[in-house]
Amino acid sequence: MTAIQSPAASTVSSIVSSNTRSLLTCAVVAAPLWAVVSLAQAFTREGFDLTRHPLSVLSNGSLGWLQITNFLVAGVLTIAGAVGLRRALHGTPGGTWAPRLVGVNGLGMIAAAVFVMDPADGFPVGTPAGMPQTLSWHSYGHMAAGSIAFIALIAACYVLGRHFSRAGNRVHAVASRVAGTALLVGNGWAMTGGKAGSLTLAVGAITAMLWVSVVAARYRRGV
Secondary structure, three states: OOOOOOHHHHHHHHHHHHHHHHHHHHHHHHHHHHHHHHHHHHHHOOOOOOOOOOHHHHHOOOOHHHHHHHHHHHHHHHHHHHHHHHHHOOOOOOOOHHHHHHHHHHHHHHHHHHOOOOOEOOEOOOOOOOOOOOOOHHHHHHHHHHHHHHHHHHHHHHHHHHHHHHOOOHHHHHHHHHHHHHHHHHHHHHHOOOOOHHHHHHHHHHHHHHHHHHHHHHHHHHO
């Protein structure tokens, strides 16, 4: 004897599935949007040099509101996407911690918008060369928020690596670990004052963020 699903139950299931797809879409969009807006400014705003200035410093100057808004929007989208990932990965290896870590990354991005990094090394135009001798409280807040966001994102990539490894998807498992390592190395190089550290940090952060978007897109197709 076969169970017959009632029309009401079918409708509820469809709504749940549609809501999950919408949440996953937020994760799909978050990273490309943040990267495009950040890089567009990096290549067009006077005095900005990606080999010397972190993308966060774009939150300063007359157009600083663009990057502040960029952080806020991407953070909100990432948190919503984390909810979608939690639903999509429910009951799978890494299905609890990967979404949580992605959500923490989103919270870190919002905090990075609230706590603006100090102007530095000639940007915006008119700022003295070199790093400030003293940092403001909000610059310390920004660095703390950034550290939390990066650590969470690195960990999320490694947890996704375990998730795909347990699922037998070797390609995605390797890609997850490569993305996490790109951010780990890029951030480490920047933190130790390595040459063009802001560039390596940007490459690592964008790589890891985009990988989360790729994963969300993969599961969105299957919801």
